[in-house]
Amino acid sequence: MPTTSTTTNKRLAQGARSRGEILDAAERMMAVRGFDGTSVADIARESGLPNSSIYWHFTSKAGILAAVMERGAERFFVAVENPPRREGESPRDYLGRAMHAAGAVLVEQPDFLRIFTLLTLSSEDEDAREIVARVRAHGRASLVEMIGRAFAEVAPDRADAVGEATADFALAAFDGAFLALQFTPTGSHEQLMDQLAGALAALGGDALENLA
Amino acid sequence: MPTTSTTTNKRLAQGARSRGEILDAAERMMAVRGFDGTSVADIARESGLPNSSIYWHFTSKAGILAAVMERGAERFFVAVENPPRREGESPRDYLGRAMHAAGAVLVEQPDFLRIFTLLTLSSEDEDAREIVARVRAHGRASLVEMIGRAFAEVAPDRADAVGEATADFALAAFDGAFLALQFTPTGSHEQLMDQLAGALAALGGDALENLA
Amino acid sequence: MPTTSTTTNKRLAQGARSRGEILDAAERMMAVRGFDGTSVADIARESGLPNSSIYWHFTSKAGILAAVMERGAERFFVAVENPPRREGESPRDYLGRAMHAAGAVLVEQPDFLRIFTLLTLSSEDEDAREIVARVRAHGRASLVEMIGRAFAEVAPDRADAVGEATADFALAAFDGAFLALQFTPTGSHEQLMDQLAGALAALGGDALENLA
Amino acid sequence: MPTTSTTTNKRLAQGARSRGEILDAAERMMAVRGFDGTSVADIARESGLPNSSIYWHFTSKAGILAAVMERGAERFFVAVENPPRREGESPRDYLGRAMHAAGAVLVEQPDFLRIFTLLTLSSEDEDAREIVARVRAHGRASLVEMIGRAFAEVAPDRADAVGEATADFALAAFDGAFLALQFTPTGSHEQLMDQLAGALAALGGDALENLA
DNA sequence: AATGAATGAGCATTCATTCAT
DNA sequence: CATGAATGAATGCTCATTCAT
Numbered sequence: 001m002p003t004t005s006t007t008t009n010k011r012l013a014q015g016a017r018s019r020g021e022i023l024d025a026a027e028r029m030m031a032v033r034g035f036d037g038t039s040v041a042d043i044a045r046e047s048g049l050p051n052s053s054i055y056w057h058f059t060s061k062a063g064i065l066a067a068v069m070e071r072g073a074e075r076f077f078v079a080v081e082n083p084p085r086r087e088g089e090s091p092r093d094y095l096g097r098a099m100h101a102a103g104a105v106l107v108e109q110p111d112f113l114r115i116f117t118l119l120t121l122s123s124e125d126e127d128a129r130e131i132v133a134r135v136r137a138h139g140r141a142s143l144v145e146m147i148g149r150a151f152a153e154v155a156p157d158r159a160d161a162v163g164e165a166t167a168d169f170a171l172a173a174f175d176g177a178f179l180a181l182q183f184t185p186t187g188s189h190e191q192l193m194d195q196l197a198g199a200l201a202a203l204g205g206d207a208l209e210n211l212a
Numbered sequence: 213m214p215t216t217s218t219t220t221n222k223r224l225a226q227g228a229r230s231r232g233e234i235l236d237a238a239e240r241m242m243a244v245r246g247f248d249g250t251s252v253a254d255i256a257r258e259s260g261l262p263n264s265s266i267y268w269h270f271t272s273k274a275g276i277l278a279a280v281m282e283r284g285a286e287r288f289f290v291a292v293e294n295p296p297r298r299e300g301e302s303p304r305d306y307l308g309r310a311m312h313a314a315g316a317v318l319v320e321q322p323d324f325l326r327i328f329t330l331l332t333l334s335s336e337d338e339d340a341r342e343i344v345a346r347v348r349a350h351g352r353a354s355l356v357e358m359i360g361r362a363f364a365e366v367a368p369d370r371a372d373a374v375g376e377a378t379a380d381f382a383l384a385a386f387d388g389a390f391l392a393l394q395f396t397p398t399g400s401h402e403q404l405m406d407q408l409a410g411a412l413a414a415l416g417g418d419a420l421e422n423l424a
Numbered sequence: 425m426p427t428t429s430t431t432t433n434k435r436l437a438q439g440a441r442s443r444g445e446i447l448d449a450a451e452r453m454m455a456v457r458g459f460d461g462t463s464v465a466d467i468a469r470e471s472g473l474p475n476s477s478i479y480w481h482f483t484s485k486a487g488i489l490a491a492v493m494e495r496g497a498e499r500f501f502v503a504v505e506n507p508p509r510r511e512g513e514s515p516r517d518y519l520g521r522a523m524h525a526a527g528a529v530l531v532e533q534p535d536f537l538r539i540f541t542l543l544t545l546s547s548e549d550e551d552a553r554e555i556v557a558r559v560r561a562h563g564r565a566s567l568v569e570m571i572g573r574a575f576a577e578v579a580p581d582r583a584d585a586v587g588e589a590t591a592d593f594a595l596a597a598f599d600g601a602f603l604a605l606q607f608t609p610t611g612s613h614e615q616l617m618d619q620l621a622g623a624l625a626a627l628g629g630d631a632l633e634n635l636a
Numbered sequence: 637m638p639t640t641s642t643t644t645n646k647r648l649a650q651g652a653r654s655r656g657e658i659l660d661a662a663e664r665m666m667a668v669r670g671f672d673g674t675s676v677a678d679i680a681r682e683s684g685l686p687n688s689s690i691y692w693h694f695t696s697k698a699g700i701l702a703a704v705m706e707r708g709a710e711r712f713f714v715a716v717e718n719p720p721r722r723e724g725e726s727p728r729d730y731l732g733r734a735m736h737a738a739g740a741v742l743v744e745q746p747d748f749l750r751i752f753t754l755l756t757l758s759s760e761d762e763d764a765r766e767i768v769a770r771v772r773a774h775g776r777a778s779l780v781e782m783i784g785r786a787f788a789e790v791a792p793d794r795a796d797a798v799g800e801a802t803a804d805f806a807l808a809a810f811d812g813a814f815l816a817l818q819f820t821p822t823g824s825h826e827q828l829m830d831q832l833a834g835a836l837a838a839l840g841g842d843a844l845e846n847l848a
Numbered sequence: 849a850a851t852g853a854a855t856g857a858g859c860a861t862t863c864a865t866t867c868a869t
Numbered sequence: 870c871a872t873g874a875a876t877g878a879a880t881g882c883t884c885a886t887t888c889a890t
Contacts, residue, residue: 015849034334036248040885050851052887057850061885114333120395121330122246136395168392168399169407173381176388180380183332183348187380195381195415202414203407227874252860262876264862269874273860438870458758460672464864474872476866485864538757544819545754546670560819592816592823593831597805600812604804607756607772611804619805619839626838627831651853676881686855688883693853697881 019057021047027068031111034118035065062125069119069131072112077138079105082146091150092201096194098146103193106178113178136171143170151204158211165207170200231269233259239280243323246330247277274337281331281343284324289350291317294358303362303416307409310358315405318390325390348383355382363416370423377419382412443481445471451492455535458542459489486549493543493555496536501562503529506570515574515628519621522570527617530602537602560595567594575628582635589631594624655693657683663704667747670754671701698761705755705767708748713774715741718782727786728837732830734782739829742814749814772807779806787840794847801843806836 025046029038040061044051058064082098089097106113116135119128147163147170155162177192237258241250252273256263270276294310301309318325328347331340359375359382367374389404449470453462464485468475482488506522513521530537540559543552571587571594579586601616661682665674676697680687694700718734725733742749752771755764783799783806791798813828 018849032334032336034246034248036246037334039883041883051885052851052853053849055886117391118246118330118333120391121326121333122244122249124244132395166407169385169404169411172388172392172404173385173411174388175391176384176386179329179332179387179391180384183344192381192384195378198415198418199381199385199411203410206410224873230874251858253858263860264877265875267861268876442870456758456760458670458672460670461758463862465862475864476872476874477870479865480871541815542670542754542757544815545750545757546668546673548668556819590831593809593828593835596812596816596828597809597835598812599815600808600810603753603756603811603815604808607768616805616808619802622839622842623805623835627834630834648852654853675879677879687881688856689854691882692855 015057018047018049018053022049022054022057022064023068023071026064027072027111027115030065030068030118031114035115035122040064062127065115066127066131068115069112069128069135072109072115073131073135073138076105076109076112076135079108080139080142082142082149085149085152088153090201091154091204092197094150095146095197095200098150099193099197099200100190102142102146102174103177103189106181106189110178110181114182117175117178117182139174140167140171143167143174146170147200147204150201151208155208158208161211162204162207165211166200166203169203170196173199227269230259230261230265234261234266234269234276235280235283238276239284239323239327242277242280242330243326247273247327247334252276274339277327278339278343280327281324281340281347284321284327285343285347285350288317288321288324288347291321292351292354294354294361297361297364300365302413303366304409304413306362307358307412308406310362311405311409311412312402314354314358314386315389315401318393318401322390322393326394329387329390329394351386352379352383355379355386358382359412359416362413363420367420370420373423374416374419377423378412378415381415382408385411442471442473442477446473446478446481446488447492447495450488451496451535451539454489454492454542455538459539459546464488486551489539490551490555492539493536493552493559496533496539497555497559497562500529500533500536500559503533504563504566506566506573509573509576512577514625515578516621516625518574519570519624520618522574523617523621523624524614526566526570526598527601527613530605530613534606538606541599541602541606563598564591564595567591567598570594571624571628574625575632579632582632585635586628586631589635590624590627593627594620597623651693654683654685654689658685658690658693658700659704659707662700663708663747663751666701666704666754667750671697671751671758676700698763701751702763702767704751705748705764705771708745708751709767709771709774712741712745712748712771715745716775716778718778718785721785721788724789726837727790727840728833730786731782731833731836734786735829735833735836736826738778738782738810739813739825742817742825746817750818753811753814753818775810776803776807779803779810782806783836783840786837787844791844794844797847798840798843801847802836802839805839806832809835 022043026038026043029042029046033042040054041051043064044054047054054064058067080102083101085094116132119132120136144160144163144167147166148159151159151162173192173196177189177196180192181187181189234255238250238255241254241258245254252266253263255276256266259266266276270279292314295313297306328344331344332348356372356375356379359378360371363371363374385404385408389401389408392404393399393401446467450462450467453466453470457466464478465475467488468478471478478488482491504526507525509518540556543556544560568584568587568591571590572583575583575586597616597620601613601620604616605611605613658679662674662679665678665682669678676690677687679700680690683690690700694703716738719737721730752768755768756772780796780799780803783802784795787795787798809828809832813825813832816828817823817825
């Protein structure tokens with residue numbers, strides 16, 4: 001593992017570069033072949049570094065996955081910020097805009113999402129489950145906020161409750177859209193996002209009534 | 213009159229039983245650890261047969277997966293039959309009933325669906341892709357029919373078009389519901405199915421107007 | 425193993441046919457891939473019989489080899505009969521004719537000779553060594569006789585001694601010719617045989633003088 | 637000035653030593669049991685290194701064979717240098733001396749020659765065939781030169797043609813001598829070499845006349 | 849900050865052989 | 870006369886990991 005001493009910056013820089021290259025290689029390969037299907041030797045070959053150098057930067061293969069996910073989650077969290085609401089905008093219109101923005105992550109970070117989804121399905125590993133839980137919770141929170149913001153004007157008091165009531169459905173549809181895209185890479189995620197916005201507007205309206 | 217003696221049949225029957233046990237073991241393990249995470253030795257141990265016996269029944273590890281999927285797909289196709297519509301039933305009500313029935317597969321055949329979803333994400337293999345394609349196509353067709361049936365009374369001429377327009381969204385939401393359930397095994401798939409029915413009723417109504 | 429009882433001839437005939445097909449398949453494959461390189465499963469596939477049927481006809485894989493060699497040796501012994509001498513024919517001329525005839529075996533029984541040569545090189549096995557010894561001894565004896573016959577007229581009393589003195593060299597050259605042919609299948613074995621006849625005529629002449 | 641430190645060299649040297657030991661073990665075993673008859677585990681046991689270490693030094697079992705042959709061919713090429721001719725020496729006498737020297741390789745490099753001959757017989761592999769072709773071509777060229785040198789004085793203009801005309805026969809006899817020695821390890825290769833010299837002197841004389 | 853060499857455990861697969869039928 | 874099913878031992882090879890340098 002790298003020392004934190006104040007040796008020449010060049011070494012530090014080179015170290016960081018190598019680390020990044022390993023993570024890039026690992027992310028690319030694991031997205032395609034999965035965690036088990038990607039060997040440390042594969043990552044070494046892909047990154048151009050010798051096998052053993054990987055163990056200087058990471059303690060284990062699982063450690064690489066953890067680092068890939070950590071970096072990916074960071075980027076993901078940055079990307080899923082909801083847009084501000086425009087005055088007078090209907091819930092349906094806001095949801096359309098926000099969902100469209102959120103959908104960008106489907107095509108911009110497919111590698112991260114593939115590994116993430118694979119992890120959702122196979123994680124017996126404790127560390128992995130924790131990351132999955134954190135990312136899912138964050139994604140859900142973002143959807144809760146999005147839906148809440150959509151209904152903030154028409155029902156300021158019950159907006160949050162509406163978000164809470166429909167977020168799981170929204171998250172499921174979002175996940176499913178990603179899955180569909182994996183199988184049909186040419187598919188239109190934009191139509192799916194738009195339909196999801198429509199669905200949430202309707203479901204939200206229903207929930208609003210039930211909460212009355 | 214069969215020429216094969218009863219003694220021969222006994223031998224054959226035992227062979228078929230062994231084959232089935234191998235498939236059971238493989239399905240169970242691959243659903244949990246994935247294809248790469250499941251070794252042939254694992255399957256052997258789980259099925260109680262020696263490693264080499266597996267190769268009497270299947271030509272390769274990939275062949276086991278293919279057989280697991282084939283058998284699973286058959287069972288799946290049997291299970292996803294849509295219920296008949298009741299007279300006077302609203303689209304929303306029929307969709308609620310049908311979706312609820314369809315949702316049963318989520319808890320009844322989780323192993324098959326796990327492997328199937330894993331395969332959707334990682335399949336570079338040609339044979340695997342073909343099975344995935346077949347099952348997805350069948351599932352989608354079933355949803356098209358379900359939605360069409362729901363709107364058959366209110367718009368006999370445009371019912372099929374409505375199904376076609378919303379099936380991809382429905383499929384995505386269905387997939388996503390399964391995914392959510394994998395991460396939160398205690399979650400309520402019934403609520404998700406009910407919300408999906410509501411969403412489809414709304415989206416279907418919209419589509420109906422656009423088609424007018 | 426087959427019973428020797430007087431059951432219907434049909435069964436016996438079928439048994440013999442199967443046995444022969446196994447031997448044919450084994451000879452073909454072992455000539456190309458060697459003994460170790462040929463699996464029982466290979467022979468089964470090539471002969472069209474199930475794996476286990478082979479063990480009804482032969483006790484072991486080594487037993488198949490033994491049978492292949494036995495049959496091959498029989499055929500070989502039939503083929504290497506030397507032609508009779510013509511009156512007044514010079515040693516060189518007779519050797520030319522006889523060597524040419526003997527050379528036919530090089531192209532007519534290449535499979536047997538390949539396995540035989542392979543066996544010469546690798547045989548640790550006792551049974552194999554014995555067969556090799558028998559065939560080599562027979563081949564050598566045939567050459568002794570050939571050379572003896574060639575010189576029978578010019579030196580009736582020392583002809584056999586001449587054969588004895590040059591047979592090892594003749595055998596070596598013969599073996600080497602076969603080897604060369606394996607590497608260069610298009611090569612001319614006839615020229616080699618003719619040169620061998622010339623060489624033996626010369627060496628025989630020398631030997632004749634030394635024996636005087 | 638080499639940049640590699642002495643400590644690094646130590647590591648490298650040990651690696652080279654291990655590689656050599658693997659080759660030694662492989663050569664020894666393959667000469668006795670053939671390529672197929674020698675397992676990687678055998679080589680590992682014989683060399684004292686674990687199975688997996690062999691794969692650090694070589695990419696495959698076939699790669700080991702290739703390396704064994706490469707090294708063996710190099711040594712072989714060094715060993716088969718023909719001696720210079722002495723003034724006034726007869727073709728027969730020179731051939732006797734040269735053939736005797738060449739025959740040394742039969743007892744000094746039996747392992748290489750065994751593997752080489754085995755390869756001649758069984759090589760379907762392309763790389764193997766290439767090495768066999770190279771070694772055979774080199775050996776033949778050496779014999780051409782030997783015979784040419786023998787006749788250089790008595791027929792300076794036709795000496796090369798004589799070599800060319802008899803080299804294939806010489807090569808065959810040489811191969812055959814090796815083969816005979818494998819079957820009868822106690823046999824006298826020296827007598828065979830001497831007879832081969834005699835045969836070549838005679839055949840060469842004939843060829844000389846035909847070329848006149 | 850890195851890396852060449854090594855290693856024990858495990859991988860998918862094939863082996864020669866057996867045996868109940 | 871024949872064979873479907875099975876099996877323990879081995880096959881060539883890859884795995885994640887370690888460590889001296």
